[in-house]
Amino acid sequence: MTNQSTHHSLKDALHTPRGKDGRAPDPMRVGGWMPMRQYREDEEVDFAIVGTGAGGGTLACKLAEAGFSVVAFDAGAWWRPLEEFASDETHQSKLYWTDERICDGDNPLKLGSNNSGKSVGGSTVHFAMVSLRFRPEWFKSRSVLGYGADWPLDWREMWDYYTEVEEALKISGPVTYPWGPPRPRYPYRAHEVNAAGWVLAKGCEALGMAWTETPLATLSAPRGLAHPCVYRGFCVTGCSTNAKQSALVTWIPRAVKAGAEVRDLAMVGRIETSDAGRATGVHFHREGQWRFQRARNVVVAGYAIETPRLLLNSANARFPDGLANSSGLVGRNLMAQTNQGVFGVMDEEVRWYKGPPSLTLTEHWNYHDTGKDFFGGYAFMAQGPLPQAWASTQAGNRGLWGEALLHEMEKYNHQAGLKIVGEVLPQERNRVTLADEKDQYGLPVARVTFSLCDNDKALVKHSVKSMTDTLSAAGARDVWAESDDTAHLNGTARMGDDPRTSVVNGDCRSWDIPNLWICDGSVFPTVGGVNPSLTIQAIACRTGDRIRALAARGEL
Amino acid sequence: MPDRYPGYDVLQKRTTPSWNDASRSVIDARLAIPDTPQFLEAEAWQTLRAVCDRIVPQSAGGPPVPVAALVDRKLANDSRDGYRPASLPPLREAWQRGLAALDAASRDQHQRRFHMLTTELQDAMLKAMQDGRLDGPEWQGMPARTFFSERLTHDILAAYYSHPTSWSEIGFGGPASPRGYVRMYFDRRDPWESAEAHPGKEAEARRANHRVGKT
Numbered sequence: 001m002t003n004q005s006t007h008h009s010l011k012d013a014l015h016t017p018r019g020k021d022g023r024a025p026d027p028m029r030v031g032g033w034m035p036m037r038q039y040r041e042d043e044e045v046d047f048a049i050v051g052t053g054a055g056g057g058t059l060a061c062k063l064a065e066a067g068f069s070v071v072a073f074d075a076g077a078w079w080r081p082l083e084e085f086a087s088d089e090t091h092q093s094k095l096y097w098t099d100e101r102i103c104d105g106d107n108p109l110k111l112g113s114n115n116s117g118k119s120v121g122g123s124t125v126h127f128a129m130v131s132l133r134f135r136p137e138w139f140k141s142r143s144v145l146g147y148g149a150d151w152p153l154d155w156r157e158m159w160d161y162y163t164e165v166e167e168a169l170k171i172s173g174p175v176t177y178p179w180g181p182p183r184p185r186y187p188y189r190a191h192e193v194n195a196a197g198w199v200l201a202k203g204c205e206a207l208g209m210a211w212t213e214t215p216l217a218t219l220s221a222p223r224g225l226a227h228p229c230v231y232r233g234f235c236v237t238g239c240s241t242n243a244k245q246s247a248l249v250t251w252i253p254r255a256v257k258a259g260a261e262v263r264d265l266a267m268v269g270r271i272e273t274s275d276a277g278r279a280t281g282v283h284f285h286r287e288g289q290w291r292f293q294r295a296r297n298v299v300v301a302g303y304a305i306e307t308p309r310l311l312l313n314s315a316n317a318r319f320p321d322g323l324a325n326s327s328g329l330v331g332r333n334l335m336a337q338t339n340q341g342v343f344g345v346m347d348e349e350v351r352w353y354k355g356p357p358s359l360t361l362t363e364h365w366n367y368h369d370t371g372k373d374f375f376g377g378y379a380f381m382a383q384g385p386l387p388q389a390w391a392s393t394q395a396g397n398r399g400l401w402g403e404a405l406l407h408e409m410e411k412y413n414h415q416a417g418l419k420i421v422g423e424v425l426p427q428e429r430n431r432v433t434l435a436d437e438k439d440q441y442g443l444p445v446a447r448v449t450f451s452l453c454d455n456d457k458a459l460v461k462h463s464v465k466s467m468t469d470t471l472s473a474a475g476a477r478d479v480w481a482e483s484d485d486t487a488h489l490n491g492t493a494r495m496g497d498d499p500r501t502s503v504v505n506g507d508c509r510s511w512d513i514p515n516l517w518i519c520d521g522s523v524f525p526t527v528g529g530v531n532p533s534l535t536i537q538a539i540a541c542r543t544g545d546r547i548r549a550l551a552a553r554g555e556l
Numbered sequence: 557m558p559d560r561y562p563g564y565d566v567l568q569k570r571t572t573p574s575w576n577d578a579s580r581s582v583i584d585a586r587l588a589i590p591d592t593p594q595f596l597e598a599e600a601w602q603t604l605r606a607v608c609d610r611i612v613p614q615s616a617g618g619p620p621v622p623v624a625a626l627v628d629r630k631l632a633n634d635s636r637d638g639y640r641p642a643s644l645p646p647l648r649e650a651w652q653r654g655l656a657a658l659d660a661a662s663r664d665q666h667q668r669r670f671h672m673l674t675t676e677l678q679d680a681m682l683k684a685m686q687d688g689r690l691d692g693p694e695w696q697g698m699p700a701r702t703f704f705s706e707r708l709t710h711d712i713l714a715a716y717y718s719h720p721t722s723w724s725e726i727g728f729g730g731p732a733s734p735r736g737y738v739r740m741y742f743d744r745r746d747p748w749e750s751a752e753a754h755p756g757k758e759a760e761a762r763r764a765n766h767r768v769g770k771t
Contacts, residue, residue, distance in 0.1 A: 112638030230736030
């Protein structure tokens with residue numbers, strides 16, 4: 001095979017669906033396939049699930065293993081990482097949601113590579129693998145901590161679901177976790193810490209703050225056909241060795257094995273409802289035409305932009321404001337997380353491109369509230385940006401270009417940095433709406449409006465001081481702070497106890513349409529100061545169990 | 557600029573276990589891109605080339621990076637990023653409008669096209685764009701400041717740092733699959749990583765850098 005044809009074939013999955021003809025790609029074997037059950041479009045399946053990431057992929061597995069008939073749809077491609085993932089930031093943009101979105105507000109969000117996946121497995125194919133539990137009080141932040149909104153979930157129940165997900169993904173983590181109530185041992189041992197991680201550790205120890213090895217969804221020991229992580233450092237552009245425990249290599253193969261059908265390159269554009277006000281199936285675009293899959297239940301799991309977009313785009317005569325939207329809250333309370341960084345230069349060589357980018361962290365300011373002049377918390381973590389991302393950080397925050405930029409870039413191997421995952425408060429003005437502009441399917445694109453509030457800014461200010469102190473204590477020079485960055489997406493279809501102030505209940509079931517469910521980061525009433533993927537998967541596991549229990553009682 | 561990694565060339569690793577077939581084919585294709593436009597018209601291409609030369613002024617070391625051509629290919633493929641600030645039009649339109657407006661401002665202020673200006677004047681005009689001091693009907697309401705930070709430097713730097721020459725320049729390891737890295741602590745390098753020159757020991761670093769493709 002010539003290089004040219006190899007190069008083209010690396011993107012074949014973007015043009016030709018692979019989940020069809022009774023089989024699906026086996027991501028663990030070069031050129032391998034696994035048998036996959038298929039359902040007719042006119043067959044009313046138990047569940048049509050829109051999205052196959054942390055929410056939809058996990059739920060598809062749980063429901064299929066519970067014996068339900070499941071068809072899951074993803075707008076993106078079904079990749080074979082062993083053959084098709086290059087060590088290259090530009091090429092791997094094939095993993096991102098690059099369809100247009102329009103961003104405004106005081107702090108317009110950056111999407112795409114930052115937080116938006118478009119492939120079977122969703123954003124977990126390119127996430128940084130940081131797998132943290134919520135602080136228990138966050139599930140009742142309104143009544144216990146005085147801000148945000150309460151979740152209709154009990155932290156003790158969630159603690160068990162976190163354990164289930166950590167086991168399913170063989171999370172590697174420390175022997176003892178320094179914060180919060182006891183948790184079981186992590187299934188796999190912690191990874192070796194790289195120099196970038198030791199910078200955080202040195203700084204924290206100098207200041208008397210606890211730190212630990214980050215619990216990560218990448219293997220520290222073999223698992224089946226997957227080898228341990230080789231520390232190649234391209235994690236956020238997709239793992240080419242399958243060490244990363246993404247939905248693509250964990251929940252999805254399990255789901256397929258249990259009888260679920262997954263349709264790749266299948267963009268769902270509208271959910272159909274009956275005169276009786278129930279969902280009847282989904283209209284999806286695949287292989288050049290619009291098709292319709294009948295279903296007894298529809299689950300929306302497209303993450304916090306595509307989920308409200310689909311619900312709003314599904315408006316009809318009976319639901320003129322969009323589906324599940326009697327509260328008017330679909331699309332509202334969009335929450336990113338603040339992601340400010342502090343960077344400096346070490347005398348030693350750090351070479352932060354080696355290994356997963358965030359091998360150490362501190363949750364000190366998630367669990368200590370003394371002296372805070374703001375609500376909420378934040379974790380901060382070691383960093384390891386690849387060259388394009390690092391140049392973008394330098395130019396975007398410091399306005400550097402020309403010789404000044406090249407001079408800074410030359411220090412790449414001596415750089416160290418820390419970044420927060422910071423809680424933002426839910427605000428109704430932060431929202432997803434529909435723009436006039438249309439995408440390639442003819443669907444209105446999302447307009448994403450986001451502004452930080454004073455509390456969010458106070459949190460950032462506090463974190464910049466804490467990180468600056470930590471980095472300086474570790475011996476970094478020329479320390480500077482980023483002006484504006486965010487990560488992750490949540491909210492826009494919050495769960496709650498009251499149909500007037502929430503979109504779904506604690507089971508992720510919409511108040512308005514009993515057979516329409518929402519299962520992804522959209523349902524978060526608050527975001528906390530940790531990366532959301534573990535909590536999204538824990539909620540999906542719980543939802544799967546709840547659906548099973550409701551079905552057994554005849555309450556579906 | 558000092559040569560911090562003398563003799564280091566990330567391409568020497570092309571046939572080592574650090575490069576899988578996928579990485580080889582992607583980088584080979586990028587290196588084969590000629591320094592000519594596919595998408596932009598001649599005038600816009602001249603302006604883009606001049607802009608790229610100022611955003612990433614290239615020294616003599618290493619094969620030159622066809623920065624403008626890489627940006628042009630992004631436009632030819634309409635490879636969008638998945639978001640844009642509401643004040644900017646879509647990718648192609650933003651670039652065409654921004655380049656034309658910069659050139660028009662140059663003719664207006666200096667009676668010459670942008671690519672004909674001295675580098676000092678070019679830098680001054682780019683600084684004016686960065687500070688939002690360029691305006692006029694050619695911009696059609698697009699803020700110069702936002703175009704500069706969110707489009708122009710964003711795309712040009714992504715192009716430059718997609719090229720092996722830039723990786724060698726900063727001592728980055730480049731592609732690393734299936735072989736990743738082993739030595740993770742401060743001041744430790746695997747034999748297939750760049751070696752940094754320390755004063756008086758440049759020859760040692762050069763020797764080590766010539767060996768990165770042989771392990």
